[in-house]
Amino acid sequence: MRFRPSLLLDVGARSMVPTLVLVSLYVLVVGHDEPGGGFIGGLLAGVALLVVFLAGGAAQVSRVLPIDPLTMVGAGMSVAVATSVAGMVLGAGLLDAGKLELDLAWIGKISVGSTLVFDAGVYLVVVGLVAMVLTRLGAREETAP
Amino acid sequence: MTSWPFLVVAAHFVGAAVLLAMPRRSRRAAVVVALAPMAAAVVMAALAAGAVIDGDPVTADISWLPALGVSLDVRFDALALIFTFAIAAIGMAIITYAAGYFAPEADLRRFLALLVGFAGAMMGIAITDNLFGLFVFWELTTVTSYLLVGFQDEKGSARAAALHAILTTSLGGLAMLGGFVLLFQAAGTATLSEIVASPPSGTTTTVALVLIFLGAFTKSAQAPFHFWLPGAMAAPTPASAYLHSATMVKAGVLLLLRLAPGFAATGVWTPVVLTVGLATMMIGAWRALRQTDLKLILAYGTVSQLGFMTALVGLGSPVMLHAALAVLVAHALFKSTLFLVVGAIDHQAGTRDIRVLSGLGRRLPWLALIAVLAAASMAGVAPLLGFATKEAAVAALLDEHAWIALAVISVASALTATYALRFVFGAFGTKPPSGEVDHVGPEVAAPGPTLWGPPALLGAAGLVFGIVPGAVDAVVSAAAPGGKLVLWPGWNLALGVSIAIIAAGVAIYAAPAALAHLQHRVAARLAALHVPSAEGSYRWLIDMLNRVADRVTGITQNGSLPVYIGVILITTLTVPAAAWIGAGGALPQLPPLGSAAEIALGVFVAVVAIAVLRAKRRLAAVILLGGVGYSIAGVFVLFGAPDLALTLLLVETVTVAVFAFVLGRLPRRFEEQPWRLGRAMRAGVALVVGGFVTAAALVTNGIRTAPPVADVYVELAPDAGGRNVVNVILTDFRALDTLGEITVIAAAAVGIGALVMRTRTQRRTDDVPDTAREAA
Amino acid sequence: MSITLAVTAGILFAAGTYLVLQRLLTRIVVGLGLMAHGANLILLGAGGEPGAPPIVGTADPATFGDPLPQALVLTAIVITFGVTAFLLALAYRSWALTAEDTVEDDIEDRRIAELRRREHP
Amino acid sequence: MNVLASLPVAIPFAAVGLTLLAWRRLALQRAISIAATAGSLGVAVALLIAVDTDGVAAVAVGGWEAPIGIALVADRLSALMLVAAGAALLGVLVFAVAQRDTDEALRAFHPVYQTLAAGVALAFLTGDLFTLFVAFEIMLTASYVLITHRARAGDVRATMTYVVVGLIASALFLVGVGFVYAATGTVNMADLSLRLADVDPAVRTALGWLFFMVFGIKAAIFPLFFWLPDSYPTAPTPVTAIFAGLLTKVGVYAIIRTQTLLFPVEGASTFMLLIAGLTMVVGVLGAIAQGDIKRILSFHIVSQIGYMIMGLGFFTVAGIAAAVLFVVHQIVVKTVMFLVGGLVETASGTGRLRDVDGLLHRFPVIAVLFLPAALSLAGLPPFSGFVGKLALVEAGFDAGRWVVVGVSLFASLLTLFSMTKIWAGAFWGAPSANLVRRPPSTMLAATGALVVLSVAIGIAGQPLLELATRAASDLLDPAAYVAATLGGGA
Incomplete structure (x- = not known):
């Protein structure tokens, strides 16, 4: 089968994708207190990419992504490892959690723990994988006979 | 100089390594490097000789694996002295000889490296006072001899013979290792001298001894393992002269000699060792008579002589051990001489076939003289060393009324005299012209001094020591007190037996037709009885091994994924299930x-x-x-x-x-698709798997004896900064799992990239068929 | 763990096994997916009886379901996801190379098995 | 101590992230990869010394004490395994970099190689059963990718078998963890060690065998090994070498760890010895039936696993010590053997014995590298294999297990037989025409370094054996392990 970007999908995607991405980020941030977290957030963002893919194909996915999928995976890994090792460097030990209180006016008080940074790393890795799948496996789809 | 013997042994390995690292062209330097450690050994042996013969062995503790009882402790006693001297002196002769023997294009340096390494290992066997240390050197001789036998590796026969040799000796070696471990555990020590001083007894010891016998017998080419030795004649002649006459094959006898003082009285000793020795002596001598290849005559002769020594050790009394050791020394001298003579003939004439060689005696009288001296020693003719030693053996047998042994040894010795004659006349005699083969002989060029010098020296030693047996006797008696070697024993029964033996040998040689008839009849009778030959059995075993391997592998490794998975699932789940039932698991x-x-x-x-x-x-x-x-x-x-x-x-x-x-x-x-596993089979496996999972879930359900750790998480989660306990576990309590998990994701992403990214660019390289496809 | 859960997991494993025991790669992947679901159910059920979502402040902690198995299952799900994606890429690649969706027998093994058959018919 | 026990895990994880970030720059990837691997080895050596001096080191990861958090526990066994694995990883990495083929230059190699290293290190250090599962998954996923990263047809086909079997083993592992949690309410191994003691013996025994079998699939014991010889030989040499050296041994490690810590049996297990004997014999028979170097070696992996299981099966200090020593020896020697196999292939273009001849004359260096490793594999003195074998034989006779010891000696004769087959087939004979090229000297050097290491293991047999004996005593008396894990990590 071949994907033909249809107007309906295109319009749908345009409106859905930003929402999905925002939701995914929200889910990432509140994950510590509500159902959610890096995995679910990352997967939601992945679904957003899926929508982009359905609308515009692999090329569109590549265009939407700020960085290459593999770099994203690497960045996610590095962030996660960095937060893990940070504790060790600061003398507390591998994966010791630290915390930073932030007062963001319009969201309210939020504590950016090292766990959140860690979860952000998770988020990036998951998004990277989905992006990888879409751009690689999906790319062939378009050129398929 | 306590650890000198060890250092000398080590010097051999250093020498071997240096030789391997040397450039291939520098043959002269190679010979010097090869001779150096052996010269050191001779010097060391000579310096130590006085004290050692007085019964004061040189000892040194060289620890390696005390936890396993393994050391390389040195005990340089008279027996070690004899061996060290023989190994080094004969070794030097062989090295000199090899320099002239090998063609310029042959890799002399590699040969010498192997030979020197082998000599070091062999010396190690002689000087080591620890069972396992001895085993270490023992196996080193096995490996180096494997490489030496297969030295001319472009020949398939050499490779096959090397394989045969290493398999047979390793089989014995492994049995021996088992025996050593048992003996070690029975005796509480692995130090040979201590074990022999206070030998353990009991079933374990008996089993240990039998296993050790296996090692000694395979190494010393005793029946029914003797067949590897004639095969090993594929080795270059200098190697044969060294390994298969003077040194390696004596290792088994050496081990028996070492153990005999402690264990000869054990019930299992004499029956086994004597029987095997006598049988080997007969088989060797008998088969030597049928050979037409000079080297094979000698090889079977060696088998026979090894049987002779083994039989004497089997009788076990001090005087017998003395005789055995004396025979061993004499044999080392005459057999290495003869091998070197054969090598010279082969080198000059290009053949070793006695049907082809003719008139060589007239062309090369000096070489013939050397051969005659050595062959006479082999036959036990006075005044050569072989006479004195055989005389000592016969006298001991008479003394102890070992009639059966005496009878067998006499017959075999007569045959020895026969094949000695056969050897000399076969190599140097002049044969009537025949239409079948073109004789080779009169036109042969004389060998250079490196080819006749070493055998001449060794042969002369046999004569000198025969005339002055006291020199040999001093050392032999120090190692195995109990007998005496003399040049002229006086007219006694033993001398009569000796004369009768030689007379019989000559008589048999004089009646070749009768002998051939007899050989034929015996062969026919054996064939009728379906007695398997040692060689045939070996071939059959190897063939069988390969078939079994193919068959078992064909069954287990059938290459089908469904079958593999089926076996894995069924095994993995039925074993625990059976264990549960077996342990009386209740529902x-x-x-x-x-x-x-x-x-x-x-x-x-x-x-x-x-x-x-x-x-x-x-x-x-x-x-x-x-x-x-x-x-x-x-x-x-x-x-x-x-x-x-x-x-x-x-x-x-x-x-x-x-x-x-x-x-x-x-x-x-x-x-x-055609299923490799039928529908019913698949359904059956599926039901077993599903049933196991359900059953195990029910069995493990509700049997907890302590509250789960999980409860704590709920209490601690707010402290960790989150209300969603599961997320807190994932990012904090058990964040390491999560880190691992994203690593899996990352690896998967990389893998997908590698697999699919390359589709477009990799096409060309894919066109290169890989080996698997090629085979299909 | 209820009987229902145990039996369901068993059925998933049985169905997965049935699919895995053949050579079409797509079916194998599906079969492995079923087995993974079964394993997740077992792990979840190991936590005991169902309970309220373990989110502090939403219910009485005593009624919470065991959070640890949940965390473990989540980890397992994600791992399975990654590996499945890889396996699919492998299937994709295999198809691109050979135009076959099967797991072929090992060639060298077949040769030795053949050898045996020829020698011992 | 705390840092020291975390670093072997932290370093490769960090290297994964960094090599991924640097995935467009091969030189940088190489630098990171080599630095991380060498660093890990150094840390492992330091950890071994520390643990041997001061006893078990446990780290409560994230500051949460076990059994709440995950504990990394380094005892003598783990530390020793880390050192051996580190040496093999470094040697193979250098070999891979030196190969100058496309294998390593494909950008997937370094990140995934580090992933493999991370999985292996985590498996050796974790004190948590579920984390062990994760560690296996890391290691396995990395191995799936490594086998296929060239994306050739043969690789892909061979990987199918490997991946599918791996995933089934993982599913079974996971249900096993489920059963254990259901029965005990914990997944921390030290905690389990205490709690399982109170569990119904029948259930405990069954769980013990389930884990034995599940890890047995990874360790390639009879009759669960069939996947191994079908998948290993096709992979690129460095990949096969590191698989051969490490993966099955991680399975063996897991078996030793769980069987001693969680499911200790009373005395020797005859059934385990039966499996051990069958593994040795069927494995070596498989090797005899092959005509390709890497396939021969692959079957030897299987055969040698039998020896380790045998040592464990005696269930004595001496037996387990011998098994531990044997694992260390095998990690190095098996890696070397495959590297040499790779050298043969490089030098002659193929590993089929039928098509290779006379390497001794053309490339004597390869022969010099092959011989000690092969003799060591066959258990000949004075090499490391002999020390391991002798330790096993003595332990077996001590335990009164004559039959299996006899079988093991017979199997080592067959091993020698198949080694001579390679020697006579590839190294002896008139040099054949299809000699392709001389392997780069860095490849030879990397192989040579590991050969030297394997010889050193034999020569330093006594201190190693003493260490292994201390490790084995710890294993049979896990009180210190449990106390260190549960009684405060820092």
């Missing part, structure tokens, strides 16, 4: 059936799962799989796991999408 109280919602979801999952089985279209199967996933997400909701439910829903969504990409390339319907 637990059944848990509740579950809520209505649970049951409904469960039934739905089951129905969808079965629908997956029946799906004919790929996409349908995948969508149904997604359906299973969604319903399980429902189960998660029931279980109060919203995070799981959300994750699974998203995962299933993305997975189905990915599947769809892949399936877009594949046919819509499943092709029906």
Whole structure:
């Protein structure tokens, strides 16, 4: 089968994708207190990419992504490892959690723990994988006979 | 100089390494490097000789693996002295000889490296006072001799002979290792001298001895393992002269000599060792008479002589051990001489076949003289060393009324005299012209001094020591006190027996037709009895081994994934199940059936799962799989796991999408394939697996004896900064799991990239067929 | 763990096994997916009876479901996701190379098995 | 101590992230990869010394004490395994970099190689059963990718078998963890060690065998090994070498760890010895039936696993010490053997014995590298294999297990037989025409370094054996392990 970007999908995607991405980020941030977290957030963002893919194909996915999928995976890994090792460097030990209180006016008080940074790393890795799948496996789809 | 013997041994290995590292062209330097450690050994032996003969051995503790009883402790006693001297002196002769023997294009340096390494190992056997240390050197001789026998490796026969030799001796070696461990555990020490001083007894010791015998017999080419030795004649002649006459094959006898003082009285000793020795002596001598290759005559002669020594050791009394050791020394001298003579003939004439050689005696009288001297020593003719030693043996046998042994030894010795004659006349005699073969002889060029010098020296030693046996006797008696070697024993019964033996030998040689007839009849009789020959048995065993290997592998390794999985699943699950039943596992109280919602979801999952089985279209199967996933997400909701439910829903969504990409390339319907496993078989395995999972889940359910750790998480979660306990576990309590998990994801992403990214660019390299495809 | 859960997991494993015991790669992947679901159910059920979502402040902690198995299952799900994606890429690649969706027998093994058959018919 | 026990895990994880970030720059990837691997080895050596001096080191990861958090526990066994694995990883990495083929230059190699290293290190150090599962998954996923990263047809086909079997083993592992949690309410191994003691003996025994079998699939014991010889030989040399050296041994490690810590049996297990004997014999028979170097070696992996299981089966200090020593020896020697196999292939273009001849004359260096490793594999003195074998034989006779010891000696004769087959087939004979090229000297050097190491293991047998004996005593008396894990990590 071949994907033909249809107007309906295109319009749908345009409106859905930003929402999905925002939701995914929200889910990432509140994950510590509500159902959610890096995995679910990352997967939601992945679904957003899926929508982009359905609308515009692999090329569109590549265009939407700020960085290459593999770099994203690497960045996610590095962030996660960095937060893990940070504790060790600061003398507390591998994966010791630290915390930073932030007062963001319009969201309210939020504590950016090292766990959140860690979860952000998770988020990036998951998004990277989905992006990888879409751009690689999906790319062939378009050129398929 | 306590650890000098060890250092001298080590010097050999250093020498071997240096030789290997040397450039191939520098032959002269190679010879010097090879001679150096042996010269050192001779000097060392000479310096130590005085004290050693006075019964004051040089000892040194060289620890290696005390926890396992393994050391390389040195005990340089008279026996070690004899061996060291023989190894080094004969070795130097051989090295000199080899320099002239090998063609310029041959890799002399590698040969010498192996030879010197071998000499070091052999010396190690002689000087080591620890069972396992001895084993270490023992196996080193096995390996180096393997490489030496197969030295001319472009010949298939050399490779096969090397294999035969290493397999046979390793078989014995491993049995011996087992025996050593048993003896070590029975005696509480692995130090040979201590074991022999206070030998253990009992069943363990007996078993140990039998296993050790196996090692000694295989190494010293005793029946029925003797056959590797004639085969090993594929080695270059200098190697044969060294390994298969003077040194390696004596290792077994050496070991028996070492053990005899402690264990000769053990019930198992004499019957086994004597019988094997006598049988070997007869078989060797008998078969030597049938050979036409000079080297093979000598090889079977060696087998026979080794049997002779073994038989004497088997009798075990001091005087017998003395005689055995004396025979060993004499044999080392005359047999290495003869081998070197054969090498010279082969080198000059290009053949060793006695049917082809003719008139060589007139052409090379000096070489013939050397051969005659050595052959006479072999036959036991006075005044050569071989006479004195055989005389000592016969006298001892008479003294102890060992009539059967005496009879067999006499007959075999007569045959020895016969094949000695056969050797001399075969090599140097002039034969009547025959139409079948073109004789080689009169036109042969004289060998250079490196080819006749060493055998001349060794042969002369046999004569000198025969005339002055006291020199040999002093050392032999120091090692095995109890007998005496003399040049002229006076007219006594023993001398009569000796004369009779030689007379009989000559008589047999004079009647070749009768001998041939007899040989033929014996062969026919053996064939009729279906007595398997040693050689045939070996071939059969190797063939059998290969067939069994192919067969077993063909069955187990059938290459079919479904079969592998079936076996894995069944084994992995039935073993624990059987263990549970075997341990008297009781069925637990059944848990509740579950809520209505649970049951409904469960039934739905089951129905969808079965629908997956029946799906004919790929996409349908995948969508149904997604359906299973969604319903399980429902189960998660029931279980109060919203995070799981959300994750699974998203995962299933993305997975189905990915599947769809892949399936877009594949046919819509499943092709029906011929199953390697039938439907019933698959269903059976499936039921076992499913049944196990359900049963095990029920058995392990509700048997907890302590509250789960999980409760603590709920209390601690707020401290960790989160209310969603599951997420706190994932990012804090058990963040390491999560780190690992994203690593899996990262690796998968990289893998996908590698697999698919390359589709466009890799095409060309794919055109290069890989080996597997080629084979198909 | 209820009987229903145990039986459901068993059925998933049985169905998965049935699919895995053949050579069409797509079916094998589906079969492995079913087995993974079964394993997740077992792990979840190991936590005991169903309970409320373990989110502090939303219910009485005593009624919470065991959070540890949930965390473990989540980890397992994600791992399975990654590996499945890889496996699909493998299937994709295999199809691109050989135009076959099967797991072929090992060639060298077949040769030795052949040898045996020829020698011992 | 705390840092020291975390670093072997932290370093490769960090290297994964960094090599991924640097995935467009091969030189940088190489630098990171080599630095991380060498660093890990150094840390492992330091950890071994520390643990041997001061006893078990446990780290409560994230500051949460076990059994709440995950504990990394380094005892003598783990530390020793880390050192051996580190040496093999470094040697193979250098070999791979030196190969100058496309294998390593494909950008997937370094990140995935580090992933493999991370999985292996985590498996050796974790004190948590579920984390062990994760560690296996890391290691396995990395191995799936490594086998296929060239994306050739043969690789892909061979990987199918490997991946499918791997995933089934993982599913079974996971249900096993489920059963254990259901029965005990914990997944921390030290905690389990205490709690399992109270569990119904029949259930405990069954769980013990389930884990034995599940890890046995990874360790390639009879009759679960069939996947191994079908998948290993096709992979690129460095990949096969590191698989051969490490993966099955991680399975063996897991067996030793769980069988001693969680499911200790009373005395020797005859059934385990039966499996050990069958593994040795069927494995070596498989090797005899092959005609390709890497396939021969692959079957030897299997055969040698039998020896380790045998040592464990005696269930004595001496037996387990011998098994531990044997694992260390095998990690190095098996890696070397495959590297040499790779050198043969490089030098002659193929590993089929029928098509290779006379390497001794053309490339004597390869022969010099092959011989000690092969003799060591066959258990000949004075090499490391002999020390391991002798330790096993003595332990077996001590335990009164004559039969299996006899079988093991017979199997080592067959091993020698198949080694001579390679020697006579590839190294002896008139040099054949299809000699392709001389392997780069860095490849030879990397192989040579590991050969030297394997010889050193034999020569330093006594201190190693003493260490292994201390490790084995710890294993049979896990009180210190449990106390260190549960009684405060820092």
